[in-house]
Amino acid sequence: MPDMEQLYQQRLKRYTTAMRKGKPDRVPIRPFVAEFIATYTGFTCQEVTQDYNKAFEATRRCCRDFDWDATVPNMVYVWAGIPQVVNLKYYQFPGVGLSPNVGFNYLEPPEEQGSWMQADEYDALIEDPTGYLYNVWLPRVSRDVAAPGQPNTLKNNLSFLKGGMQMMNYFGAFPGQIEKMRTECGTVSAIAGIFKAPLDILADKLRGYLGLAVDLMERPDKVKKACEALMPHLYHVALTSSDPTGTVPIGFWMHRACVPFISQEHFDNIHWPTLKPIIEELWKNGRQTLFYAEGKWGAHLKTFATLPERSIVFHCDRDDVFEVHRALGHKFCISGGVPNMMLAYGKPQEVRECVKKIIQGVARDGGYILDASAIVQNDAKVENMKAMTEAGREYGQY
Secondary structure (H helix, E strand, O other), X not given: OOOHHHHHHHHHHHHHHHHOOOOOOXXXXXXXXXXXXXXHHOOOHHHHHHOHHHXXXXXXXXXXXXXXXXXXXXXXXXXXXXXXXXXXXXXXXXXXXXXXXXXXXXXXXXXXXXXXXXXXXXXXXXXXXXXXXXXXXXXXXXXXXXXXXXXXXXXXXXHHHHHHHXXXXXXXXXXXXXXXXXXXXXXXXXXXXXXXXXXXXXXXXXXXXXXXXXXXXXXXXXXXXXXXXXXXXXXXXXXXXXXXXXXXXXXXXEOOOOOOOOOHHHHHHHHXXXXXXXXXXXXXXXXXXXXXXXXXXXXXXXXXXXXXXXXXXEEEOOOOHHHHXXXXXXXXXXXXXXXXXXXXXXXXXXXXXXXXXXXXXHOOOOOEEEOEOOOEOOOOOHHHHHHHHHHHHHHOEO
16 A cells, blocks of 8 residues: 555646646646546445545546546536535536536526626626625526516525525535545645636626626727726735645636737737736745646747746647747746547547657656646546556656
């Protein structure tokens, strides 16, 4: 039996050394596995979405069997128990409106008049973000919450009671899961805390992407003021949910605030000025941020390079990982780059060759973490995930 605490400390040092742009004993392996845990352990997507204890168990089994250095305690991050008791409108879940063997879905507002925030409500959001979200947005996104001035109902009262209980239940379970990963598997919890950019909040949760696209053309000043109003709240959430020791980074899920979803002008004048100060302030407080760059962000790599050295870890999805390394590798740790399409439809030898090429081209001087290019869902083949892991061990020695 290995000494799990000794193994954990070795992996923690390996992981943190790479994130700080150092050269550890070998390349850390840190896959962000979501519904893949169900594929591997024989659960359905419905089971790991509806029962977080099964998701926790499946994650630990993958940690033990694959011998990974770090991963997320539960990358199936939406536990259905919270949005279902609040009766939210913008999610669909496996087995509830969907097949039991697909991941949960986020639903965009169907049309402009159905968006969760109307175009003429920017001033209300800017003046009081918390009041707007509580009094206007929440009654729109929940089928049970009564808007101010409307008759109170039992469903309204229970949505707050049950929703609060479920929040405490779920998030209170994470410390135990993290401890079990440490003591049973010797595996590091890869991130702590969550951050989203102000412009992504507008697109994802309030206006919808199409609504925001119109607003950027018709009322860009309002959009910018709304982003500025959201900044302190999003910074507070990121800091207070982060690792208080600053050991592991804050997860930053980057969605559609890049070219071509928005213009370069809107990136330069709205998105970046309301994002960069938050990242810099987090770094001043000893917190790294994981830029999980979903999609292609090549148009903005030079801009990201203006951030303080080591303040972020940049995760590469659809961009060329070698181009990303050339643009950012002198300042930041890089992770990812193994295509999810290859993990789903390729052969193990292709995966091994891909990993070898990435390690030889990106990880020579340290500062690289092996991972798939995006969150690994249930289409990834088990044999390909094994090949990625084994190749990482074989070629990742320094």
